Amino acid sequence: MAELIDLRSDTVTRPSPAMRAAMVAADVGDDAFGDDPTVNRLQERAAALFGFEAALFFPSLTQANLDVGAADVDRAVAAFGAFFRDQGAGVLK
Numbered sequence: 001m002a003e004l005i006d007l008r009s010d011t012v013t014r015p016s017p018a019m020r021a022a023m024v025a026a027d028v029g030d031d032a033f034g035d036d037p038t039v040n041r042l043q044e045r046a047a048a049l050f051g052f053e054a055a056l057f058f059p060s061l062t063q064a065n066l067d068v069g070a071a072d073v074d075r076a077v078a079a080f081g082a083f084f085r086d087q088g089a090g091v092l093k
Contacts (some may be wrong), residue, residue, distance in 0.1 A: 026038050043055045043056060
């Protein structure tokens with residue numbers, strides 16, 4: 001049986017040696033300018049999976065809360081049962 005990897009928070013996640021090697025070998029760029037090929041592929045995959053035109057990756061629930069709370073959006077989809085504006089630090093209520 002595969003070992004469980006706890007990804008619920010960056011404070012409890014401990015990358016394995018294989019995860020660290022993948023991070024070192026990953027293609028990277030500046031996501032703020034749309035230049036990170038790994039993030040771009042992830043966003044394209046998420047959009048296709050949910051049947052949306054586009055998707056955005058948020059590295060933390062706090063960032064997602066702030067952006068979704070400030071944006072005028074019809075809907076937002078959260079993976080793994082996350083709840084926008086209900087959990088995480090810096091919650092908007």
